[in-house]
Amino acid sequence: MTAPTRRITLKDLARELGVSTATVSNAFNRPDQLSPALRERILGEASRLGYHGPDAKARSLRTGRSRIIAVILAESLTYSLNDAVASEFLSGVAEVLDAQGHTLLLLSSRQTQGQIPGSASMADGFIVYGLMPSPSLLGRLPAQASLVSVDFDIAGRPTVHVDNEAACLAIARHALRTPPRRPAVVNLRLTAEPCNGRITPAHALLGAEQTITRSRLTGFHRALAEHGIDPAGVPMWNIEENTFEVCAPVIETILDRPDDERPDLLLCMSDRIALTAVTLAEQRGLRIPEDLRITGFDGIAEGQYRAPRLTTVRQDSTEKGRTAARIILGLAPAEPSLLPTELVIGANCP
Amino acid sequence: MTAPTRRITLKDLARELGVSTATVSNAFNRPDQLSPALRERILGEASRLGYHGPDAKARSLRTGRSRIIAVILAESLTYSLNDAVASEFLSGVAEVLDAQGHTLLLLSSRQTQGQIPGSASMADGFIVYGLMPSPSLLGRLPAQASLVSVDFDIAGRPTVHVDNEAACLAIARHALRTPPRRPAVVNLRLTAEPCNGRITPAHALLGAEQTITRSRLTGFHRALAEHGIDPAGVPMWNIEENTFEVCAPVIETILDRPDDERPDLLLCMSDRIALTAVTLAEQRGLRIPEDLRITGFDGIAEGQYRAPRLTTVRQDSTEKGRTAARIILGLAPAEPSLLPTELVIGANCP
DNA sequence: CTGAAAGCGCTTACAG
DNA sequence: CTGAAAGCGCTTACAG
Incomplete structure (x- = not known):
């Protein structure tokens, strides 16, 4: 009860333990970089202090990757979530992302605002489902993000299709x-x-x-x-x-x-x-x-x-989703499927 | 074609224009903080240089908010996405988030890894649907995040129910x-x-x-x-x-x-x-x-x-989703519904 | 109306 | 095996 009114950070934890922040970071991210005993001590103290691991926002800024994959749906989310085919597709995507410790962000190209919210650019990759999005939407996606289209083609990008x-x-x-x-x-x-x-x-x-x-x-x-x-x-x-x-x-x-x-x-x-x-x-x-x-x-x-x-x-449709997810995560070659x-x-x- | 191999940042843009980064930031976030003419010039130059606005990762670290809301589903994503009731619920959530410029992250308390991926902690708020998650999962959620439960109660948190x-x-x-x-x-x-x-x-x-x-x-x-x-x-x-x-x-x-x-x-x-x-x-x-x-x-x-x-x-179920989303966004009072x-x-x- | 500066919380070469 | 230091890209009081 040392009045931790403020949220505890990795730095706090390092100071508390008398080690550097690098070592605490390694305890969470690279177990092989420190002795098991020290790691134990760090993890133990962390959970005692209620520190649940490195902050995702800071980590994503630092590493450039968020472990979030966005699916951009042609139709509204309301429609897509109630459509059996789209739902199965999404569940295939989710299954693979899940197994890889990634997370699914749902977007619609018919977003109310007329454009994808800025927060979407946090995603590491984009799966575009069902219809060619407007060029302006496509242009807004971060240039370095990976992209796979499903049921239509985007020049130069991998695609998942059915004949x-x-x-x-x-x-x-x-x-x-x-x-x-x-x-x-x-x-x-x-x-x-x-x-x-x-x-x-x-x-x-x-x-x-x-x-x-x-x-x-x-x-x-x-x-x-x-x-x-x-x-x-x-x-x-x-x-x-x-x-x-x-x-x-x-x-x-x-x-x-x-x-x-x-x-x-x-x-x-x-x-x-x-x-x-x-x-x-x-x-x-x-x-x-x-x-x-x-x-x-x-x-x-x-x-x-x-x-x-x-x-x-x-x-x-489920396999379609799985395939798209595998391509976006680099588990399958980035080629037409x-x-x-x-x-x-x-x-x-x- | 000045070989911008590197991604352009707000700082680059400021230097290019000869203004401070604060002013560029204001051009995107607080239009009233600068003259319309300057803002025009900044936005024009930004789109010319292919700068699509402040980076979401950096912004979320700085402001502490991501504009992402997570829904934690009791069942697997595969099941939930194919269940009519859960799908309708999600579409209600999505509808409200969408209208408010927020974005929907899908999580399952039956995540393969046995626990919610760290990236989930990026969310500003959590809607927990269908079943009491394990105490450990609940404990891992960021303490300051808002939380609403649906179809069951979490002590001290707002709930959405049907009689x-x-x-x-x-x-x-x-x-x-x-x-x-x-x-x-x-x-x-x-x-x-x-x-x-x-x-x-x-x-x-x-x-x-x-x-x-x-x-x-x-x-x-x-x-x-x-x-x-x-x-x-x-x-x-x-x-x-x-x-x-x-x-x-x-x-x-x-x-x-x-x-x-x-x-x-x-x-x-x-x-x-x-x-x-x-x-x-x-x-x-x-x-x-x-x-x-x-x-x-x-x-x-x-x-x-x-x-x-x-x-x-x-x-x-759709209205249930809307209600939960309104509470989480602070558009409705945080009380049992x-x-x-x-x-x-x-x-x-x- | 505009700018200099601090700092959000972390990871990562690098040096020891 | 461990630590000091830089910096990811941004926003925000604050001073002018």
Whole structure:
């Protein structure tokens, strides 16, 4: 009770013990630099005095490294944290960081302030997920920090990808083995301008370097062409946000068409879209798969634990996260990484 | 291209401009401390030289504040990020932090290393979610940091709670209006020792200060007693983790009992448990609600967007997160906060 | 409105 | 194996 109203520092501890600050620092950081006996004495005294080890702020300034890795999410944190695919990705990142004594800072490129808070620059590395951030945001990141992009490319930086086109080719080929009369595609963020509804020729579409949806669509179109169906004649809808709330009205538009205009095959860009379609179709008394077949993308748990089980492409989002984290920590080579996908055939599109 | 191989600092910028470092600092942090013209000149030169503002590490050492808030989760990050309730909570926290220019650091009290990494001590405040962390972990947090606990109490610290007992009393009263023949309770982490299965008298139970499950159970028991049912005669099961994978085997045990022993009312401690029960009951051809009625807790979206819609208690996890964040940032008084819940009556227990 | 100077708490060559 | 000293990049009274 020597009234330590002030927080105790390494210097205090050194003075108390009659050793230099270097030795105390070594006791915590480089055990081999001092005798075990002395180290014991220092650590013992430290815990007696309530000193929990070198201050992280000072250490990070001195060493230049914070042991913090930031993930920059394309969507808002609110959306991302509630999206199964993004959550799995994050949990993969967290798993590896955790095992390496690193810590996860969550950022969104849709930050309220319009820009990443300055405190973000504390991070040693950045994992950018889902969408090309604005050039100004990218420019603000510390030049020496490492960077890896996921699901899109940043010139000269390592990337983690899934082969979207091949995966969509495979699932569409499977679906088309039973010839549909009226196939249709439900896209996710394909249009240059926001659009929740039918895509018309007037809509400009994003390029393959801006959205993975484009590659997925290419896969669908290749399969359609193989089966003698002109892709240009296949109607497309678009959805801006991968949530039930945003999907539902668009899906309703599709399902409420007259029987002879309603699609009998819905190629969806995500499981969330597909699940919404299943739910709304069931509510309307449509039989799945007799009246309507539906395919998804992602392989989220919710689609596999319900009846009818979803036909989809499983991508291992967790492994994506692990891979990105390994690259950022230098545990894996800083080169483009392409992860496999798996066709999962469920009861709603056998 | 004056070969700035080294990162540019505030000092460099000051020298370049012929002003003091204080003035450059003020240009970024206290616009009112210098003339607009000078400030313009400084900011202009800064962006020309690629200086993006004061270094966060140095600033945090100097000011003692990092603008980082840490959330310490009871479960692993992998689990928490994939759990709907925890995700919603985090998104509420993120929303408020974001609006205040703060940033979210994710920690788990189940960190692989067995303890929180040192970098965590950089945070200005800690939100502890879901479970009392070990005293040693609590002791390692910087003494001057602010702390708020959610769903449990830490002596002398502000807390955010939901009235679990009242909510469970209400939902059980609703369910018991149709008298069950064989009611049962499925708990979540109620036993002192891990238990996935039937709870026997041999099991020690956690206290109300250790787990919210205890308060929920008290609510159920009060309602049962009101209806003349001896709570001691109501069988209980327990589940350790709120996932389909862990719930399913326990639920199967329950549903696979002979017809005259199988419960016809399942009071579940979470929607995840309830949804697992619905799925497995449907697979067995049990009619809901005729053969089996099921209630949940939480009000997650997945339970509301499927048929039969879940009967549950909705708690606003997002608001819980917002409240905790407001308290930690000093935007709300540092006092206990009790959030309301809402009884939601669905088709699986009308 | 502007500047000189101290110091936040630590780590790291370096010398002994 | 141990210590004296420099300095990471910044902010903040304080004096002018």
